[in-house]
Amino acid sequence: MGIHVENQQVVIKSDVLLKGTLTLPSSKEDLLPAILILAGSGKLNRDANAEKGKFQFNIYKELAEHFSTIGFATLRYDKRGVGESEGNFEKTGLWDAVTDAANALEFMASHPNIDPRRLIVMGHSEGCIVGTALYAKRPFHGLVLLSGGGGGLRESLDLQRQHLYSELKHAKGLQGFIIRKFNTLDKSEKQAQATYRKLTASNKDVVRIAGLVKMPAKYFREHFDFDIVEGLQQIACPVLAINGSKDFQSSVEFAKRIPENVQGPSKCVVVENMDHGLKEQLTPLSPSTYKKDYIKRIGKPIHEEAIKHLDAWLTEWKEGSFQVAGEK
Known part of the structure; x- marks a missing residue:
């Protein structure tokens, strides 16, 4: 028997109205710890799917449903101008994305089933940049960076x-x-x-x-102006960064900035044979044909090593095992 999961369709009030999915596990806890999932670049919706065509990745849906099995609520939403959300995608900059993420965090913090003192932000790809920039605007309690921690858009x-x-x-x-x-x-x-x-x-x-x-x-102007190292230096919560050895869209080298700059405890992991989309990739990825490779991986599960590292870190975080900056 699996854990019962409830998916609620929600509206987040930001500068525009954003539509999202709140996934709640059935749990004995009155107030649940919660994870906000921030999507990567492009017109992918809250589940990591394109409106039309073959790019139906479902990564964020899969992550949300998995995290419910270890007792976490999750919120994921369609970005501005994507899916069911209002707004203009082409006119959206980095700070619009940060504003939307801050409002999504406030939505979670005020939800009757969620513990406002136990909020994690999890970014994937470009979501790593948004999550890093978000901390100074609206602090939270844990940061997970998947396939892109420590790197800015221009250098990537x-x-x-x-x-x-x-x-x-x-x-x-x-x-x-x-x-x-x-x-x-x-x-x-x-x-x-x-x-x-x-x-x-x-x-x-x-x-x-x-x-x-x-x-x-x-979008490009605001991303190019943002100093990712300065962003990292603001962060005083525990940080986990996971990258794949077969990911040519971001660099493991960028992730080395995380322990050098964040104030909180950090862990950086490289998963062998994992690509940018968190899937197992046993053949060499080619920059000229990678989209075909990604399509071939659709329907495959998220790399089991990545899931193991996520589960171990989230469990440790939930148990309060990390010493956070400023705490005795």
Whole structure:
């Protein structure tokens, strides 16, 4: 017999109305510890699914239902302009996302079944940045960073391009010949830097690049301005960071900043053969074909090693085993 889980559809009042799912386990505790799940980048909804097409990952739904089995309530919501939430996705910046997360935390703190003194924020990918920035605005009691802790958006994008260039430099046949003959990788990098300059110099929410492609300038500008190390230095609660050895979208190197900068106790874990989407990946991931690889992993469970580390840390956190900065 599994634990009975109740999924409630909720409305969170932020600058816009956000729709979400509150998952409550049946528990003997009057007030439950709770986890707020912050999604990664792109138009993925509260479950980590795209509106149309093959990207139906369900990672956040799976995590929420798993955490209910160890006695945690969870809240996950559709970002602005995604799914059932109001707002304009293209005009949403980092600080809008932080405002929404702060309001979601307040929603949890005031819920009759949730203990306002036991709130964890769990970010995945870009959600790691939002969760890190959130602490200074609205403190909480534990931070979990999945696939992206310690890294900012610009350096993660730079890293992804370098992985791609490295792969293409070694391309064989006609593609390899063209790349080497015409220095196309140098041209691509110059183009990327020029795009960045246009985005950061603008004061508009959205700009057109080359008169054609609409890009969310406010989003990039605010992310590029945010100092992730300064954000980490504000954090005085226990922190867990989990990264995968097969994740080329973020770097284990960035996670090394966490123990160097946070005030609270921290633990950083690398799970062998885990990709950015928390799934087991036994073959090498290629920057040019990774989306196909991700689609192949749909329906597979979250990596069991990641779940083991999450369960162990959350249990320890719930038992109050961590010494927090400022406590005797």
